[in-house]
Amino acid sequence: MSDDDAIKTKDVDGVEHAAEDFAYVPDAEKPSTWKLPIFDTHHIGGALAAMTSDYRGHRVEIPEEDRDAVLRRILDRKAELEEGR
Incomplete structure (x- = not known):
């Protein structure tokens, strides 16, 4: 697997996270x-x-123009995490 094929991640608090862990991802290839x-x-x-x-x-x-979708994504993830408690 080349570096271009590797899953992109971004460090938050010392832990790597994929794009789905962020509410706003304008370019999935650029963490x-x-x-x-x-x-x-x-x-x-x-x-x-x-x-x-x-x-x-x-x-x-x-x-x-992206703010409503981003806010919806945050609230959806909040609901998912609350269901998992």
């Missing part, structure tokens, strides 16, 4: 573009804060 990790309830809370207000002094930069 540097992935935003808003949503792999646990802690990060989902941060993602919701970043989408709805300033989070740590910054509002996440996501194109206006």
Whole structure:
């Protein structure tokens, strides 16, 4: 398997995560573009804060036309994790 065929991942808190663990993935081949990790309830809370207000002094930069879909993805993942409790 070449590097081009390898599954792309991005490090969050010392752990590698695939694209499905992020709410906003504008380019699946470029992990540097992935935003808003949503792999646990802690990060989902941060993602919701970043989408709805300033989070740590910054509002996440996501194109206006993508914001509804990203928010829906965050809420869907939140529901999935809550079902698994």
